[in-house]
Amino acid sequence: MSILFDSGPRLEPDEFRLLRELINRFCGMEFSDDTRFIFERRLRERVRELGLGDFTQYYHHLLYHPNSKAEIEAAVDALVTNETYFFREEYQLRAFREEILPELRERLGTAGRRHLTIWSAGCSTGEEAYTIAMLIHESGLFRDWDVRVFGNDISRRVVAIARRGVYGSSSFRAMPERYERYFEETAGGRRVIASIRQMCHFGHLNLLERDRSALIGRANVVFCRNVLIYFDDAARRRVIDTFYERLQPGGFLLLGHSESLLNTTTAFELVHLATDMVYRRPVGTEGETP
């Protein structure tokens, strides 16, 4: 596909809007007006691959084809940048390691529940989930506990990468040296070692599919960082309601540094930790809806 020469079908404004709206209905993602050029360039490849003539035919394909869901996922995958890395937003991870984990250890341990579940929602290629697993392991607080880190994404491609657990150099740009021991060299890159991989589970899940999120069970912490920025208000509300439902009372919700629940919900309380502010489902809200 050409970069400099305008080849392939043009994306007309109405086609752009129809595609945007369809993707929004499917997964809640919202794309601004200035992404038309990106849509045109990145989805042209899909149009060509499917042997279609223009974007209206592509829209019909997404509406009517028996495998349209997979194709919408492929379109979203092409449109969204999935770039992430280990130990992203370290100050928040410090709060998780130094304050949240000890509190959970104390609270759950006292209640005799030796089971810890963390959900990395919108995990992309898996670096966040593995980072969480490494932090839990490194803390030493949950030895002999049943620990699960579940990562999900709407892209099957990135979920497959997460499962493989093999990463190139750009994934390590922020990782402190002492965590090197959690990786082993392979031909394709550095692979997360088996004991950490065993703690992590990955699945293909659209965050708007509230019913399917029950597959995760009840989590003690939900990480959803730099994901909600792609969603419109309504979708954001639905996703946050799902998090509320999936969190144990007293469970924590960690959002990206530029994200907040202002104007989305008041169901969570804000907790001021030493290095960060996080949200918590209030204690004593068992069985309640947001």
Added chain:
Amino acid sequence: MKEIEDALNGEDAEARRRAANLLGRTDDPATGPLLVRALGDEDWRVRKEAARVAVEVAVEWGLLPDLVDAIVQGENVGLRNAALEALERLGPRAANALLVALPRVPDGARKFLVVALGYAGGAGVDRLAELSTDPDPNTAQAALEALARIGGAPAEAALRSHLTAEDPVQRVAALEGLERLEATVSFAELEPLLDDRLVRRLALRTLGYCAEPRAVGALLEALSDGPDTIAAEVSVALGRLLSRGGAAARELEARAPSLDPAARTALRKIASVGPDAARRAATWVLLLARDHAALAPAAILAAEDRLAPPALRAIRAWGADAIGPLLDAREALPPYAQAAALEMASELAVDGAPDDTVEALREALRAALGTDHAAVAAAVCDSLGRWAEASDAAALVDIAQRLDEEVAARAGHALERLAARAPAAVDAALEGLPLEGRLGAGLLPAVAALGGTAATDRLQAALNADDPAARRAAVIALPRLGGVVAAELAGFALADEDVDVQVAAVRVLAELNEASDEPLGLDQLRLALRATFEPVVAAAARALGAIADAASAPRLRELVSEGKPSVAVAAMEALRTMDDPALDDLLVEALGASDEELVKEALRAIARRERPRRAARVALALEHAAWDVRQLAARLLGEIGTEDAAAALHKRAPREADRLVRDAIERSLSAIGEGHG
């Protein structure tokens, strides 16, 4: 209600929040005072919940005066902010209550009403323009910010009048407002502000919205003489001028090649490490200046699809002279940008690059064939499709085997093109290679391009591959073989269990039919109208419509009547193309269909058939709930172009709220006006 009141009076903040939430469900205006009390709760979560509920019920329960009172009281800041939030979200619905309250509000509290008016739409613009000269500086400032939020010609005029205000804070607010509104500002208005130390930076940025060529000189001068800190602002302004086009953009394009060294240095710095918008703009200007330092950031931005089409045109205009610098620049780039640099260099070489430049490009591509990075490999394969020589065939096969299926497909296409120039080399490279799975699917086009019995045998084998992607690739490659054998094999593929293989077979049969003087594959296409998979039937309907196969018309009419949207749309499109006389009877029902694509296809058919009352029937769709149906109706009425079409558009125009539909109505009315003029 008692329970809610008790909860709101309780100690537990979570219980109070829930009580506030429940207030919205009581549907009882008598609970209004409780809601106002919740707006002033000591806990932010309770206040937020109450504000959310207030937005839902305030108009119906007559609470707007209470909300206004809440923002002008001075005792409870939390209450004021929560009420203000609710009023902001109520928008134009609160306009009247705010305007009515203005005269009775004490001076110190007026600014809060003014802030809320900024969200209330055009109704408050005149009053805000008056308040922008209020003796209370806070109120005047808030009025300017509110005007900038509302926009429109009267708001812009009010803001302009403050560009010469004595108070520098007002000058800043006016400039910020005009910039936010992207309002065109004359050079005469901005020139005095360029020497004003307090607003110079903002004035330079706003010059990006000045359409006059003089703006370019002022901006370039600032770039050359100014400190680094304003280079980013100037870059953004230059980018805006270029994006807007017109005389100022032409002036900048003309002056860019002779940029002085200081301006180049400033732009280079911004292009490499500046903030995003400034980086893109600086890169664009440097490309116009044909500055080699632009090519590395340009490759990065192009790889991210963030370089605007006119900036890409600037690279194209640069031509073969940019190839060497691009190849030099790529070495320091991350892999994804290296890929873009190689692709751009390859594309630039098409327009008559000197032989030594082409050879240098080939060498760079060959060196990059050793990459393990899929994006670089894909770019190299795409480029070698044009530039490979016989000796490159084996390396292309190697990279196809070594990396992922996407790379294999690109390598396959490169080999397909190379087969036209060096068939023996491609044949030798592919000989004995097992064409299995997705890797095989990628290389099948190259096999087909070689032709002959061996190619037929290998394609036939691939048609029975386990992987449907390989079978589909084999089908798609069949037209290369052509003739009866290809049609026969494509016909077999119509019985494949995979829907995408069948769809590909239909398209191939249509292609073979079009390329032949004989009715090749026609029987199979007609049979495909009875296939199980809807996409197969739809593809067959379109193919038969394109060749105006009258014998298919009865089945196509049945498919329209059956009403399965995906098939009915295609069948109706085919019947419209064939100008089938019986289509009229099917259209009325289709207009009432729940599927919008079906309604749209029916509208196209109605509009393009010369029948009585067609404008009136299309005009009905101007009232349709879906914006895209209304937009198409507006466009079609413009094509019909009759007086009744224009009348229908005029009638709808004032009520149409959707921007795209409004644009379509305006364009159609303009076209009809010109037609009649």
